[in-house]
Amino acid sequence: MRLPLVCVTFLLLVASSSAGNLDFNRALEIAIRQSPVLNAVREEVASGQNLLSAARRPAPMDVRLAPALTTGGTDEELTVIQPLEINGARRARARLAAAESALTLAKAKVDLNLLLADVATAYLEAAYRERLLQLAREALQNAEQTVHLVRQQIQAGVRPGIDLVQVEIEAERIRLQNKQREAEAQAARARLNALLGYPQDTQHVLAPVSPALFGEEEKTSPILSPEVVQEQALLSIYERETEQIRVEGIPDLGVQLRVERWTGSRTRPGLGITLSLPFLDYGARQKRLQAQHQLTSAQRLRLQATQQRLAAEQTRARLLLEAARTRWQAYEQEVLPRVEQLARSVQTGLETGAMNILQVLEAQRTVRLSREEAVEAELQLALAWVESQRVRGYFAHVYYPIWKEARP
Numbered sequence: 001m002r003l004p005l006v007c008v009t010f011l012l013l014v015a016s017s018s019a020g021n022l023d024f025n026r027a028l029e030i031a032i033r034q035s036p037v038l039n040a041v042r043e044e045v046a047s048g049q050n051l052l053s054a055a056r057r058p059a060p061m062d063v064r065l066a067p068a069l070t071t072g073g074t075d076e077e078l079t080v081i082q083p084l085e086i087n088g089a090r091r092a093r094a095r096l097a098a099a100e101s102a103l104t105l106a107k108a109k110v111d112l113n114l115l116l117a118d119v120a121t122a123y124l125e126a127a128y129r130e131r132l133l134q135l136a137r138e139a140l141q142n143a144e145q146t147v148h149l150v151r152q153q154i155q156a157g158v159r160p161g162i163d164l165v166q167v168e169i170e171a172e173r174i175r176l177q178n179k180q181r182e183a184e185a186q187a188a189r190a191r192l193n194a195l196l197g198y199p200q201d202t203q204h205v206l207a208p209v210s211p212a213l214f215g216e217e218e219k220t221s222p223i224l225s226p227e228v229v230q231e232q233a234l235l236s237i238y239e240r241e242t243e244q245i246r247v248e249g250i251p252d253l254g255v256q257l258r259v260e261r262w263t264g265s266r267t268r269p270g271l272g273i274t275l276s277l278p279f280l281d282y283g284a285r286q287k288r289l290q291a292q293h294q295l296t297s298a299q300r301l302r303l304q305a306t307q308q309r310l311a312a313e314q315t316r317a318r319l320l321l322e323a324a325r326t327r328w329q330a331y332e333q334e335v336l337p338r339v340e341q342l343a344r345s346v347q348t349g350l351e352t353g354a355m356n357i358l359q360v361l362e363a364q365r366t367v368r369l370s371r372e373e374a375v376e377a378e379l380q381l382a383l384a385w386v387e388s389q390r391v392r393g394y395f396a397h398v399y400y401p402i403w404k405e406a407r408p
Helices: 002-018 024-036 036-055 091-153 161-197 226-250 286-351 357-392 394-405
Strands: 060-065 075-082 254-263 267-276
Touching: 024 060, 024 091, 024 161, 024 394, 036 091, 036 254, 075 267, 091 161, 091 226, 091 286, 091 357, 091 394, 226 286, 286 357, 357 394
Parallel strands: none
Antiparallel strands: 060 075, 075 254, 254 267
C-alpha cells in the first residue's frame, strides 16, 4: 500500500510544480476561457441567435375573448386573427434580426481581437521584464565580484585604494537599477495576472517566446479587419430597417375566426379575411424613410473612413515592424558578438591588472547596457509584431474558432 501512495504523492508534487508554467499560446487560451468581457460577449452572441430564431417565426396570433357579463354585453365572444404577412413583413423582420445578429458577432470579434492583443502585449512585457531583471541580477553579481577582486588587488598592492571606492559606487548604482528592474517585472506580472483573471501576486514561470515568430514575413492571405466587418454589419442593419419601414406601408391579409352570440344562448362560428390598409399615416412613414436614408448614407461614409484609417495604421505598423526587426538583427548579428568578446577581454584585463579601473568600469558598463538594449530591441520587435497583427485582425481570425468552442 505504501508504494502506490508514494507514486501518487510524487505525481501530485510534479503537477503542482508545473502548475505555474505559462507560455504565450496558453496565456491567450486562458484569457479566452476566463475573461469576463469575452464571456459577456459570448452571452450577447447567443442572445442574438435566439432573437434571430424568434424573428423567423410567424407573427403571433391575436386572440380576443369577450364573454358577456350582462344581457346585451357583447355579440362577439371570441375573435382570432392570424396575420398572413404576405406583404413580406416576416421576411423583412428576419433579415433585420439576421443583420443585428451579424453586428453582435462582429462586435464580439472586435473585442476578441483587442483583448487578445492586450494579453499578448502583457505576456511579452512580463516575459522580457523577467529577462531584464535576470540581466540586472547578473550585472550585480559581476559588480560584487569586481569589488571583491579589486579589494584583493589593493591588499596585494596591485591597485590603489581609490579604485575600491569607484567600483563600490558602480556596484551601488547597479544595485539600485536592480530594484528598478524588480519593480518593473512585478508591475508587468500584475498586469498579466489581471488580464488572465488571476490574483495580482500569482507567480508564473513564463516560457520565452522565440524571436523567429516576430521575424517571419507575413505569408498568409489578407484578413478582413473585424472593425470593417462591424461597420459593414451596421450598414446592413440600416438597410434592413429601411426595408422594414417600406413593408409597413404594404397592405396585408389575415385569417379571422369569430364566435358570435346568435338568438339567446346559441352561438355560431364564422371565418373571414382581414385586410390591413396602412395608407393614412399623415406622412410619418415618408419622413422615417428619409431619416433612414440619411443614416445609411452616413454609415457608408463611416465605413469608408474606417477602411482608410485601418489602411494607414497597417502601413504604419508594417514600417515600425520592419524597423524593429532591422534593429534587433543588428544587435544579434553585429553588437552582441562584439559585446561578448569585450566582456571576456575586460575580465582578463581586470584579473591581470592590465587595465586601469576606469577602463574596466567603462567597458563593463558598455557590456551591461548593450545586453539590456539587445533585450529591449527584441521586446520592441515583439510589441511591434503584436500591433501589426492587431490592426490586421489576426487574433480574431486565428482564435475565433477556439473562442467559439470554449466554455467558461
